[in-house]
Amino acid sequence: MNNETESTDHGCDANCTSPAEQLNLDCFCTTLNRNQLNTILSVDDINQNILKTHPQLFSNTTVFISPEQLLQMQNIVQAVSRVVNLPAYVKQILVHSPGIANYNPGTSGVFMGYDFHLGARGPQIIEINTNAGGAFLNAALVNAQNECCRAVGRQIIQLKTDLDHEYMEMFLHEWKLQRGDKPLVSIAIVDENPTQQFLYREFKMAQRLFQRNGIKTFIADPSELTFSENQLTYSGQLIDLIYNRHTDFSLASNALADIRKAFESSSVVLTPNPYHHAIYADKRNLAILGNEHNLRELGVQEQDIQVLRAGIPATECVSLENAEKLWAERKHLFFKPASGFGSRATYRGDKLTKRVWNEILLGNYVAQEFVLPSERGILVDNERTALKMDIRAYVYQADMQLLAARLYQGQTTNFRTQGGGFAPVFVA
Numbered sequence: 001m002n003n004e005t006e007s008t009d010h011g012c013d014a015n016c017t018s019p020a021e022q023l024n025l026d027c028f029c030t031t032l033n034r035n036q037l038n039t040i041l042s043v044d045d046i047n048q049n050i051l052k053t054h055p056q057l058f059s060n061t062t063v064f065i066s067p068e069q070l071l072q073m074q075n076i077v078q079a080v081s082r083v084v085n086l087p088a089y090v091k092q093i094l095v096h097s098p099g100i101a102n103y104n105p106g107t108s109g110v111f112m113g114y115d116f117h118l119g120a121r122g123p124q125i126i127e128i129n130t131n132a133g134g135a136f137l138n139a140a141l142v143n144a145q146n147e148c149c150r151a152v153g154r155q156i157i158q159l160k161t162d163l164d165h166e167y168m169e170m171f172l173h174e175w176k177l178q179r180g181d182k183p184l185v186s187i188a189i190v191d192e193n194p195t196q197q198f199l200y201r202e203f204k205m206a207q208r209l210f211q212r213n214g215i216k217t218f219i220a221d222p223s224e225l226t227f228s229e230n231q232l233t234y235s236g237q238l239i240d241l242i243y244n245r246h247t248d249f250s251l252a253s254n255a256l257a258d259i260r261k262a263f264e265s266s267s268v269v270l271t272p273n274p275y276h277h278a279i280y281a282d283k284r285n286l287a288i289l290g291n292e293h294n295l296r297e298l299g300v301q302e303q304d305i306q307v308l309r310a311g312i313p314a315t316e317c318v319s320l321e322n323a324e325k326l327w328a329e330r331k332h333l334f335f336k337p338a339s340g341f342g343s344r345a346t347y348r349g350d351k352l353t354k355r356v357w358n359e360i361l362l363g364n365y366v367a368q369e370f371v372l373p374s375e376r377g378i379l380v381d382n383e384r385t386a387l388k389m390d391i392r393a394y395v396y397q398a399d400m401q402l403l404a405a406r407l408y409q410g411q412t413t414n415f416r417t418q419g420g421g422f423a424p425v426f427v428a
Contacts, residue, residue: 020064020428025386028379029148031062031424037144041137046204054198058141059421061378062148063389063405064428065118072122073393074400076311077114079304080128081398083289084279088298093285094278096338101250101278103264107174109276110243111135112395118374125312126371126390127336130272130281131245134422135394136205138404139163142424163402167206168213170396174271175241184240186216190259191245194219198415206243222246227258232268241269249277249339277339283366284338286315313369318360326367327357338364348411376407380419387420 034051037058041047050057083089094102113132116123142163175184187210189203197203203219210217218234225234232239242259251260251274262268279285288294290312295305318326318335326333330349337345345363347356348370373388387407394402403425406413415421 018066018068020066020069023064023148023428024374024376024389026377027148028377028384029062029146030060030379031145031148032058032060032141033144033146034058034060037140040140040144041201041205044208046208047201050201054201054415056415056417056419057137057421059378059387059405059407059419059423061376061407061423062145063376063391063407063423063425065391065403065425067427069118069123070403070427072311073114073116073391073403075307076123076125077393077395077400078398079307079311080114080125080280080289082304083295083298083300083308084285086298086300089288090279092298093282093288096282096284097250097274097278099250100260100264101274104275105178105263105266105269105273107177107269107271107273107276108397109272109280110170110174110396111272112276112280114393114395116391116393117371118389118391119371121310123311123391124371125286126368127283127286128280130249130277131247132392132394133199133202133245134392134404135163135167135402136202136209137199138394138402138422138424139167140205141404141422142402145424164209166401168209170401171210171241171243171271175269178266178269179240184215186218186237186239187241187243188225188234188239189217189219189243189245190222190225192247192255193221194245197245203245222255222259225258225262227261227267230265230267232258232262239268241271244270244272249281250274282338283315283336283368284317284364286312286368287317287366290315313371315366315368318365318367320361323361329367330357332370333367334370335360335365335367338366346412351411376405376423378407378419385419387417389423391425 038051041050109130111132113129115126117126172184189206191197194200194203207217207219220234225232248256263270263273289308292305292309295308316322330352333349335347335349373390375386376389377384377386387409389405389407390413392404392406393400405423405425407420407423408414409417
């Protein structure tokens, strides 16, 4: 592995003096107790050998943030939540998402994911996701840490202490929002070809939690669900709620036709669902949420305008009208598909070719101001190096449940970097 970093700019100015920044840059402690993590993950034999089959899933280190950065992230999350609940905002963004996305069943969406880079101006939202993965795995990871020697005597804070209870209550609340006091009997965890998904082991962890709370739980491909006589079933078993991990956010494919019918008829509680994706995660929304003039027209409170203006990089939708300007500015921009997920079909502007640019112009893309990720010092084969990092906040109803970092090299997070992967985040 090449231990030279791609950049020496750590995403902060020359006066990085906070304990968190110092710890991230020059503390090379190995904090992960892999034996303890393996014990936690192997309960009930559901995650045997995951550390061998997914060697870059978990990093050996811990990431630190300052109390100020935590507060800034909380303020951004809460400001976004207030804006997306404004009728004027919903009316504006649903123009881009006609049809099923207009149906709001009244739920909030489990495991919202807010992804941040820690820039010179503070935390910056890179994107918002509606079915953010990793929450169950990171709950295990945070409980398998040795104390960092440099952090002795410092205040280390976890957002939540009983995450299993927190997660279970979240799903029960989603059910109650749509079904009231009716008992929740069955859940289906749904994704395409689930056993082949990179985070399939996490589906098993969710299944274990639900079953321990007396709920029948199945892990299923959409093709295994059938909608008939106003009921959605799996192998003859009625399904009450779907924990949706599928990335066809609008349920547009034929494979999801039965789930789509069940959702439209309110025969199943689906979380997250197309409405959640439309109002939160369509990347065109960032062009609205970060635009001061637009926010004022929507009637957003001045305090929230300033929080969002500082916390969302300048974003605009790519069109033929602004193509010439964006091409000229491309070296400072990142291009993303409006309804994409992960790092698929995303491009750094300074690496764009004319061929790819023409494809972007024909697609539904946004151009976002490039925010350089900060870095975390780490030992790889006993050699000191630095990996890029982002911070993911797992959120329910504007409440941050858990923070996790993803460490990587390259253009985007990849879980293929030696020494990289998920890392717990503590406030120092």
